[in-house]
Amino acid sequence: MVKLLIREExxxxxxxxxxxxxxxxxxxxxxxxxxxxxxxxFQDYKLLPTKTVSENIAYxxxxxxxxxxxxxxxxxxxxxxxxxxxxxxxxxxxxSGGEAQRVSIARxxxxxxxxxxxxxxxxxxxxxxxxxxxxxxxxxxxxGTTVIMATHDRELVDRMRKxxxxxxxxxxxxxxxxxxYVC
Amino acid sequence: xxxxxxxxxxxxxxFFRNGLLSVTATLIxxxxxxxxxxxxxxxxxxxxxxxxxxxxxxxVVNFKDDASESLIxxxxxxxxxxxxxxxxxxxxxxxxxxxxxxxxxxKSEIRQIVTAQDNPLPRGLQIxxxxxxxxxxxxxxxxxxAYSNFIDSSTYDDNKETIQNINxxxxxxxxxxxxxxxxxxxxxxxxxxxxxxLAVFFxxxxxxxxxxxxxSETYVKTPFLIEGFLYGFFATIIxxxxxxxxxxxxxxxxxxxxxxxxxxGMAPIFFSxxxxxxxxxxxxxMVIGLGASWLSIRQNVAS
Numbered sequence: 001m002v003k004l005l006i007r008e009e010x011x012x013x014x015x016x017x018x019x020x021x022x023x024x025x026x027x028x029x030x031x032x033x034x035x036x037x038x039x040x041x042f043q044d045y046k047l048l049p050t051k052t053v054s055e056n057i058a059y060x061x062x063x064x065x066x067x068x069x070x071x072x073x074x075x076x077x078x079x080x081x082x083x084x085x086x087x088x089x090x091x092x093x094x095x096s097g098g099e100a101q102r103v104s105i106a107r108x109x110x111x112x113x114x115x116x117x118x119x120x121x122x123x124x125x126x127x128x129x130x131x132x133x134x135x136x137x138x139x140x141x142x143x144g145t146t147v148i149m150a151t152h153d154r155e156l157v158d159r160m161r162k163x164x165x166x167x168x169x170x171x172x173x174x175x176x177x178x179x180x181y182v183c
Numbered sequence: 184x185x186x187x188x189x190x191x192x193x194x195x196x197x198f199f200r201n202g203l204l205s206v207t208a209t210l211i212x213x214x215x216x217x218x219x220x221x222x223x224x225x226x227x228x229x230x231x232x233x234x235x236x237x238x239x240x241x242x243v244v245n246f247k248d249d250a251s252e253s254l255i256x257x258x259x260x261x262x263x264x265x266x267x268x269x270x271x272x273x274x275x276x277x278x279x280x281x282x283x284x285x286x287x288x289x290k291s292e293i294r295q296i297v298t299a300q301d302n303p304l305p306r307g308l309q310i311x312x313x314x315x316x317x318x319x320x321x322x323x324x325x326x327x328x329a330y331s332n333f334i335d336s337s338t339y340d341d342n343k344e345t346i347q348n349i350n351x352x353x354x355x356x357x358x359x360x361x362x363x364x365x366x367x368x369x370x371x372x373x374x375x376x377x378x379x380x381l382a383v384f385f386x387x388x389x390x391x392x393x394x395x396x397x398x399s400e401t402y403v404k405t406p407f408l409i410e411g412f413l414y415g416f417f418a419t420i421i422x423x424x425x426x427x428x429x430x431x432x433x434x435x436x437x438x439x440x441x442x443x444x445x446x447x448g449m450a451p452i453f454f455s456x457x458x459x460x461x462x463x464x465x466x467x468x469m470v471i472g473l474g475a476s477w478l479s480i481r482q483n484v485a486s
Contacts, residue, residue, distance in 0.1 A: 006395065008395065028400060029399075032394075032397045032398060032399045032400075032402075033397070035394075035395060035396065035397040036396075036397035040395060040396075042395075046391075046392045046395060047392070048389055048392055048393070049389070050196075050197060050200040050201060050389075059393070059396065059398075060396040060397065062189050063393070063396065063397055063398035063399065063402050064397060065185060065186055067185070068185070107396060111397075
């Protein structure tokens with residue numbers, strides 16, 4: 001479902017509306033603009049291995065033609081919000097899983113997106129790092145960004161008490177306003 | 184403008200950070216370009232040698248003493264009217280004598296007999312042509328009725344075999360040279376293509392990530408193309424360095440050996456054509472590098 005939402009894949013049939021726009025009809029020219037308006041966090045972080053932490057985040061701004069001054073201003077800020085000020089010059093393979101995931105979140109946030117899509121963000125993390133990531137996502141949500149998180153982490157879901165949409169074999173089986181994990 | 188600057192910076196940063204991959208691709212390309220370079224030097228040297236040889240081959244037509252000056256002048260102007268004929272030099276009796284006297288091989292007794300007062304040496308025309316096939320025309324002309332009675336001898340028949348040999352070896356060298364260059368460039372292109380393809384394949388995940396964070400197609404692909412160009416660019420510099428070094432080194436170590444003359448003949452041609460060879464190599468390197476990158480991206484990176 002996440003792949004469909006970020007248009008990494010197209011559905012065989014049907015439409016997907018995001019903010020009133022059918023994203024299945026986006027052409028290759030419009031697609032980058034759409035992706036810049038949604039933040040995405042991946043289970044495997046998807047960081048660029050040959051770029052440092054701050055370059056990885058700056059890249060997302062560079063591709064949208066943001067000015068150098070603006071990039072210099074915003075990158076440290078967003079790194080501070082995920083507590084990574086001291087890792088700016090590290091390369092992804094020098095980071096722990098939790099740190100890498102926080103870089104991925106920072107990159108997703110740099111455009112101030114209205115929607116943040118997180119695909120199993122805690123899937124590769126130990127419980128402590130998972131909690132840290134969950135706290136950050138919750139904070140982002142409080143600041144007004146819609147966070148869509150796909151997860152199998154029962155503890156996380158039960159602790160957050162947010163809206164829970166359960167899916168089984170591609171179909172929604174429940175939708176609770178302050179839900180718990182559904183087996 | 185900012186975007187172009189960033190794309191270039193992106194390409195240069197990637198080139199240097201993917202050190203091993205860049206070095207491998209550049210070195211493979213270097214090997215290919217060295218082959219191309221050596222081939223060009225060989226080709227130019229052979230061409231030069233053949234051109235020199237062509238200049239040395241000429242026909243001398245000797246006239247009987249009863250041939251009038253106006254007849255000789257008529258033949259001369261008739262020959263000069265042909266485009267393929269480069270020079271026609273009139274050799275007067277005095278010229279022939281001077282040349283004869285200056286020859287070392289002539290014995291001094293004979294030298295004393297042949298004097299300006301009693302000069303049996305004939306007048307002649309020395310003919311040089313750009314195209315060897317033209318000598319056949321010269322031959323048929325001097326054998327025509329208008330001239331044949333006044334012509335004592337000509338060196339056409341002596342030189343005929345040499346001329347034919349040079350003619351056939353010229354076209355042979357040209358054909359083989361072109362054929363082998365073509366094969367070399369093709370093989371080089373394929374090897375480089377595979378190396379670059381591997382490089383792009385290793386990084387296809389990165390390309391996906393770039394797209395997922397909202398980079399446009401141009402922004403993703405152009406740095407790879409520039410990297411392809413950089414492989415060619417650096418490979419050209421290294422190849423020219425290696426060939427220059429090799430020619431200078433061989434110039435020193437070949438002294439006294441059988442290769443000395445060969446290297447001595449090749450070195451000035453290489454240095455006089457240095458920029459031309461560099462240009463051709465850069466073009467070949469650039470086309471292969473850019474082409475390989477472009478094809479690899481198309482194959483490995485689905486939109």
